[in-house]
Amino acid sequence: MKILVINSGSSSIKYRLYNMPSEEIVLRGMIERIGERNSKVKNHHQGLELILSKVGEVDAVGHRVVHGGEFFKRPSLINSRVVRVIKLCCKLAPLHNPANLEGINACRQLLPGIKQAAVFDTAFHQSIPGYAFIYALPFSYYKKLGIRRYGFHGTSHQYVTNEAAKILRKPLNRVNIISCHLGNGCSITAVKSGKSVDTSMGFTPLEGLVMGTRCGDIDPALVTFIMRRKKMGREEMERVLNKESGLKGLSGIGNDMRRIEEAARRGSKQAALALDVFIYRIRKYIGAYLAAIGNTDAVVFTAGIGENQGYIRARICRNLFDNLKNRPRVLVIPTDEELMIARETYKIIGSRQGGMER
Ligand code: ADP
DSSP states (O other), X not given: OEEEEEEEOSXXXXXXXXXXXXXXXXXXXXXXXXXXXXXXXXXXXXXXXXXXHHHOOOSEXXXXXXXXXXXXXXXXXXXXXXXXXXXXXXXXXXXXXXXHHHHHHHHHHHSTTOEEEEEETTGGGGGSOHHHHOOSSOHHHHHHHOOSOOOSOHHHHHHHHHHHHHHHTOOGGGOOEEEEEESSSEEEEEEETTEEXXXXXXXXXXXXXXXXXXXXXXXXXXXXXXXXXXXOOHHHHHHHHHHSSHHHHHHSSOSOHHHHHHHHHTTOHHHHHHHHHHHHHHHHHHHHHHHHHOSOSEEEEEHHHHHHOHHHHHHHHTTXXXXXXXXXXXXXXXXXXXXXXXXXXXXXXXXXXXXXOO
8 A cells, every 4th residue: 555644844845655564665755945936836735746746646645743732632534524623723833733734635635535644743642641731820721722731743752652662572551661852853751551641842842851942941931031131022032942042042053963062072161061951951851750650661762863872862871770770771763753654544544443532
């Protein structure tokens, strides 16, 4: 069965064609600069026409969707109702869900009769219990505005959880791990009995770890303090927190961790401090999640930094487990969100299940 995986962003579409269940990649590519001036591809519809002309016939399509709110606890077969609900979730992810929907709508028009599935970044975290997902704000904010921890990178955390279970030779429902996705965006998830029970990203992907350009956890009072002191508007403030902070803001040399590690090695104090802050925050979270899940089988590292930067992994883990009776294994598992989407799509379309939880 040929499954096309689509990751549709605001100005790009990444795609992969898989032969399932063999998981062989038949074709992969990316269309960029959609809708930009001088670009030949004016919109997502045109972009997908181009992709379909390259991939030929497909049997099913799997779409990455960033936000499924509280509606989707697992991947869903796409129908008009599912599209409507994804649209409802746009207010929770105004930069991402509309672009994901563009991809879905274009495929529905161009491939009538071909089954399609939506795989949500938030779904894996829907098992997080109330005490871990509620913010201590007026309760009505949760009820009326949907303000709560949703978490992201769920497809990646779920993929490495499944792979870890195979490596540990344990059934999924007996696997306890701490999954560290350290790329440009960084998040860490506590997995108990194969399920996400807490994660560092929150209502948006800004919370938690120090990231390439995002600040992660800060005192919330700083936001209004900085706005007043620097006479900043809302948009500028959001831009600083999302695009000018994190490793970039701290190091002064950008968001590329390879360059920061190199600069620290050559004696840059500022780069060394950025590295220290990054590592310390991760150690703090791992400590908290060890307490949250108890006996931990493994701490798993994945994504650009997690997979490739052994020095950082070693510093994160240094003496961290010394006082534990059962020390977790440290695993490096390359993430593969596209393959996870292909697998989930194959599962849904194969078994004809899917649909919303409520
Ligand atoms: P994204 O979240 O954009 O997918 P990646 O998972 O590609 O990010 O991670 C990017 C981060 O990983 C950067 O800080 C980069 O410096 C770091 N990194 C270290 N080694 C590599 C590598 N071999 N390839 C890509 N990124 C790497």
